[in-house]
Amino acid sequence: MTAAAAITRLTGVDAVQVTAAGGSAAEVFRARLADGRQVVAKSAAAGSSVAEAAGLSWLAAADAVPIPAVLGHDQTWLVLDWVPPGEPTPAAAERFGRELAALHASGATAFGCPPPGGPADAWIGAAPMRNEPHDDWPEFFATQRLEPYLRTADLPDPRPVRAVCERIAEYAGPPEPPARLHGDLWSGNVLWGADGVHLIDPAAHGGHRESDLAMLALFGCPHLDRILGAYQEVAPLAQGWRDRVPLHQLFPLLVHVVLFGGSYGQRTVAAAQAVRGRPPSG
Template sequence: MSRTAQIEGALGQRVARLVPLHGGDLSDVARADLEDGREVVVKTGPMVEMEARMLQAMRAANAPVPEVLHTEPGLILLQHLTETPPSPESYRALGAALAQLHGTEGNSYGWPEPYAFGPVEIRNTQDGHWPTFWAEHRLQPFLDVVPKETAERLETLCIRLPDLLPAQPRPALLHGDIWMGNALFSGAAAYLIDPSCYHGDPVVDLAMLNLFGQPPTEVMEGYGSLAAGLEARQPIYQLWPALVHLRLFGAGYHGLVTRLLGRAGV
């Protein structure tokens, strides 16, 4: 069955046209213009059903996300949101959206199922000890893809994590891949898109948000009070997305990895 036929079968309305949209490593994205005037976002790919479950969990936490209209194997249909240039108000809304998301907690660290960034597996096996989770499921999987000296420094950091990270921080619901490109601004609102959810230290999302440049001050104004220890934990948490980028895009990111190891004290 064609993608158009799947959409028409799900919504009971003919598709007038499909318009490609920018997407990521996990899925193909398009806008479907329906004959009744509605617009929906169409995402296809091997992991989109998991994305739909994450969006539904975020929506249950009252965080602003696109509504999931339909799911089936390899296809999800989402509410279409009109994108507008960001403003101070929408930047504050982004901070408030993250704070709202982080207000929901899990019973342990991790997520009920694994995920992936393209070919990079994301291990989400649930654990009750945060430093162990971060070492085993976020840093150690990359030991075989970095140079030997870097791997040794990474191993040293993993050994030290119980002294550097809290044993049991609040297991907040995390976006998991939050950067400015995964926020959709619409008027004065901001919506969280393209999640990679799991439960963990809320500082993880804030560190990711600061990895490739500092966000506008209004974002943190909207978020509110920051967790103690943000500066010390930030390079440890930024290492994971840096390692993902190294794996996906090559040696140009090795310098970022080594600088973050240095900032983490190894």
């Protein structure tokens, strides 16, 4: 099915102008509808659009960070409102920090829980991601986020990551309730719109709020210090959170090793060594 046909079917309005807009894990198109609205359509692996649509709806239900509205989806296609672009300003960054704190505080029923209506077998980018509810964050993170990728990741030395999994409770920091996570919060999924930040392309689930913040730092994000400062004003982080950044970055790094290889293997081992090279937190 063409993008125009899929958009017309899912929105009920003719797509009169459709252009390719790139994409890596999915084909992305921008379109204008006959009623004048502009939309974005994505075509990806079977089932991933269902998980993404459920995640977007769950994040939007928190009424915290702006989320593009889901206009329609099926097993392959997802159609969203188009967000007019803007610039990353310090003021927008501070607002985003406060909104992200509110999103996390809206909570989840368990660590690893999928969004309501979302499948247990979901995706992070082009990689599969299993969502199974857990009461304990360290066990969830080790068994559902690190170990599945560690089994297939081509690492120069997997032993440091295995050692982190074995002793993860010692490195996890103080217990926290499950947060409502975006789940793939690298800078490319932070869309600086004309009216502030919008979040796109989630791998949403219940998790630890430090995971989203650590991923923001992984590849850099404009005005990150402003974002974190505003976040802390609303919801202060537990002591030692900066030391735990490498722990939370292990998951996205392992995903990148599996998908892309290259230097990500060395970065993953270095992050695991950083976790083990400091005194366990409590």
